[in-house]
Amino acid sequence: MARFDRVFRFWPWRRSSAPAPSEELGQDGPLTAMVIVAHPDDAEFLCGGTVAKWCGRGWTVYYVLATSGDKGTHDSSFSSQELAAIREQEQREACRVLGVKEVVFLGHPDGFLEADVELRGEIVRLLRQYRPDVVLTWDGFRPGFNHADHRAIGIAVRDAIYPAVRDHLYYPEHAEEGLEAHQVNELLLAGSDEPDYHVDVAAHMETKLEAILCHSSQLGGRSREELRRLWEERMRSSRNGRLTESFKRVTIRRSMRQVQPPGAPAEVGQQQAEQGAKGQGSEGKERQAGG
Numbered sequence: 001m002a003r004f005d006r007v008f009r010f011w012p013w014r015r016s017s018a019p020a021p022s023e024e025l026g027q028d029g030p031l032t033a034m035v036i037v038a039h040p041d042d043a044e045f046l047c048g049g050t051v052a053k054w055c056g057r058g059w060t061v062y063y064v065l066a067t068s069g070d071k072g073t074h075d076s077s078f079s080s081q082e083l084a085a086i087r088e089q090e091q092r093e094a095c096r097v098l099g100v101k102e103v104v105f106l107g108h109p110d111g112f113l114e115a116d117v118e119l120r121g122e123i124v125r126l127l128r129q130y131r132p133d134v135v136l137t138w139d140g141f142r143p144g145f146n147h148a149d150h151r152a153i154g155i156a157v158r159d160a161i162y163p164a165v166r167d168h169l170y171y172p173e174h175a176e177e178g179l180e181a182h183q184v185n186e187l188l189l190a191g192s193d194e195p196d197y198h199v200d201v202a203a204h205m206e207t208k209l210e211a212i213l214c215h216s217s218q219l220g221g222r223s224r225e226e227l228r229r230l231w232e233e234r235m236r237s238s239r240n241g242r243l244t245e246s247f248k249r250v251t252i253r254r255s256m257r258q259v260q261p262p263g264a265p266a267e268v269g270q271q272q273a274e275q276g277a278k279g280q281g282s283e284g285k286e287r288q289a290g291g
Helices: 002-009 042-056 080-098 117-130 148-164 202-213 224-236 266-277
Strands: 032-037 060-067 102-108 134-138 186-190 197-200 244-252 287-289
Touching: 032 042, 032 117, 032 148, 042 060, 042 080, 042 134, 042 186, 042 197, 042 202, 042 244, 060 080, 060 117, 060 148, 080 102, 080 202, 102 117, 117 148, 134 148, 148 186, 202 224
Parallel strands: 032 060, 032 134, 060 102, 134 186, 244 287
Antiparallel strands: 186 244, 197 244
16 A cells, blocks of 8 residues: 555656647657566556557557566565566556557566666667667656666666667677667656656546556555546646656667768768757757767
């Protein structure tokens, strides 16, 4: 019960002074997205409405969970192995509700996740295998009191996306397995202290709640009606506005090494890189990474 109250209080949806929803990603057609988080239920609380919306628009969405949440209980009757099995099944059910195509469990111990080269390599491998256009994860650098696993996965994902997954000489053993380097185009950071990308999820809140309810081991027996009531109370305490899930958006620029044709003068590659970066601003505020 205490865990649910703590998580609910920090759901990253905003309905008060939040700006209007940002321009939707995937305007030219469905994309492939990968949500990479630390524990079962992280994604449903963070971005369940966004994932439901993406799946409803024909996107292909994959989940990667670094741990199986094997420490997430106050019930002394559970072993870590028993709890992990329960929480993995809960996560699979939540994915079915949302429309997620596949969930991958990396099996790291809950509470001991480290943003080391091993974890980064696992993430790079999956990015090269599934080749997502968009990746969503925790903001590993947000200030304040937060879970060490959330920080670790957020940092590891960022380090995997830039530059490791893009450059073939990082983890070259992947090429021997037929996994080529890959460019991720967009990174969305959940739980950010300064979100600048806002997804209108009002039409998908019931689906989000249904997915959260799949994680019954974490809810202290709360019902859908109770969840909805808590949500409505939260909304009533805010000013009128749209219901959104909010993220920090990072647009990953293509490297000049990638966009420059072989043998082309350096200035040609520079012009192409500049052209590729035009029009990437969400109200001109999202950050870019590249080089």
